[in-house]
Amino acid sequence: MDALVRIEDLSVHYYTLTGVVKAVDRVTLDLPRGEFVSFVGESGSGKSTLALALLRLIPPPGRIAGGRIVFEGTDLVGLPEKKMKGIRGRRISMVFQDPMTSLDPLRRVGEQIADVYLEHGVASDKKEALKLAGEALEMVGMPRDRVYYYPHQLSGGQRQRVLIAAAVALKPSLLIADEPTTALDVIVQAKIMDLLEDLMRELKMTVLLITHDIALASERSNRIAVMYAGRVVEYGPVDAVIEDPLHPYTRGLLESAPDLWGEKRIKGLPGTPPDLRRPPPGCPFHPRCPRRFEPCDKVDPSYTRVGDRIVLCHLYSG
Ligand code: ATP
Numbered sequence: 001m002d003a004l005v006r007i008e009d010l011s012v013h014y015y016t017l018t019g020v021v022k023a024v025d026r027v028t029l030d031l032p033r034g035e036f037v038s039f040v041g042e043s044g045s046g047k048s049t050l051a052l053a054l055l056r057l058i059p060p061p062g063r064i065a066g067g068r069i070v071f072e073g074t075d076l077v078g079l080p081e082k083k084m085k086g087i088r089g090r091r092i093s094m095v096f097q098d099p100m101t102s103l104d105p106l107r108r109v110g111e112q113i114a115d116v117y118l119e120h121g122v123a124s125d126k127k128e129a130l131k132l133a134g135e136a137l138e139m140v141g142m143p144r145d146r147v148y149y150y151p152h153q154l155s156g157g158q159r160q161r162v163l164i165a166a167a168v169a170l171k172p173s174l175l176i177a178d179e180p181t182t183a184l185d186v187i188v189q190a191k192i193m194d195l196l197e198d199l200m201r202e203l204k205m206t207v208l209l210i211t212h213d214i215a216l217a218s219e220r221s222n223r224i225a226v227m228y229a230g231r232v233v234e235y236g237p238v239d240a241v242i243e244d245p246l247h248p249y250t251r252g253l254l255e256s257a258p259d260l261w262g263e264k265r266i267k268g269l270p271g272t273p274p275d276l277r278r279p280p281p282g283c284p285f286h287p288r289c290p291r292r293f294e295p296c297d298k299v300d301p302s303y304t305r306v307g308d309r310i311v312l313c314h315l316y317s318g
């Protein structure tokens with residue numbers, strides 16, 4: 001695999017008054033260049049925290065507690081903030097869930113895209129930056145003249161396109177999209193996903209989609225990483241993960257996704273994810289796992305390679 005990002009033993013903790021939340025716990029994986037990779041898992045599994053770590057934007061009381069994020073050969077974890085600013089928005093960009101909270105309602109969308117060119121010194125003045133903003137809008141399938149529109153004059157889907165335009169303005173090699181279509185209806189959702197796929201091919205960029213929707217992830221991705229309680233429990237090519245899930249949690253997620261395995265097989269996952277301040281001993285999934293056996297509540301599993309997948313489960317170790 002031609003790795004764009006190598007994540008090695010990455011941990012991110014939130015140091016709260018009630019305890020340390022291990023939101024991302026010893027994650028190791030490579031993100032390939034020019035592919036569509038989805039991170040799936042229930043709410044609170046650590047997906048957004050992992051995405052924010054890649055941008056070094058973990059809010060207090062959180063911080064990267066250990067590990068490395070090697071992006072295009074540079075470890076981002078120890079990088080001075082000044083250098084990180086040159087990477088953020090230029091080499092690694094992010095699109096968030098709700099376009100309304102990310103856009104300033106009082107400024108024309110063109111000016112907001114133009115900011116990216118001005119901040120990174122790509123345009124020397126506002127006029128040139130606005131011209132480039134028009135080109136960025138065309139890249140996401142919108143007419144240039146929309147640069148003069150205010151956010152409220154656009155539909156939800158168009159607003160999301162504006163944010164994507166700003167995110168890809170400088171042709172990053174990694175675009176992170178955190179639940180980018182949750183606020184949109186299914187038809188608009190499909191169009192935004194088509195756009196992300198087109199941009200991935202055109203710009204030879206890696207797209208990292210964060211979603212709780214394993215059906216959506218399986219339609220769009222080349223690879224899927226399944227997160228549970230801060231850990232990536234299974235990671236591999238989409239067909240293998242969907243057709244023959246190795247980890248009992250992946251299987252549970254698939255069995256609760258009606259679109260994927262047919263309604264007859266809907267079971268739903270019993271129980272709830274653990275409190276990440278006090279995760280259970282051993283495998284964090286053991287209280288909910290239908291296949292737990294002798295070592296599971298005592299010994300923490302470590303990664304095992306199975307074909308071109310990695311899995312974190314005692315069923316495959318040794
Ligand atoms: P969602 O889909 O709901 O966004 P997620 O999988 O993206 O969930 P995260 O938002 O990364 O998960 O949260 C992982 C864990 O970290 C959760 O237990 C959450 O409560 C905790 N957490 C997230 N942000 C903070 C914060 N600012 N302070 C304290 N704990 C936090």
Ligand code: SF4
Binds near residue numbers: 287
């Ligand atoms: Fe289930 Fe044990 Fe595997 Fe955890 S390690 S997923 S409890 S079988």
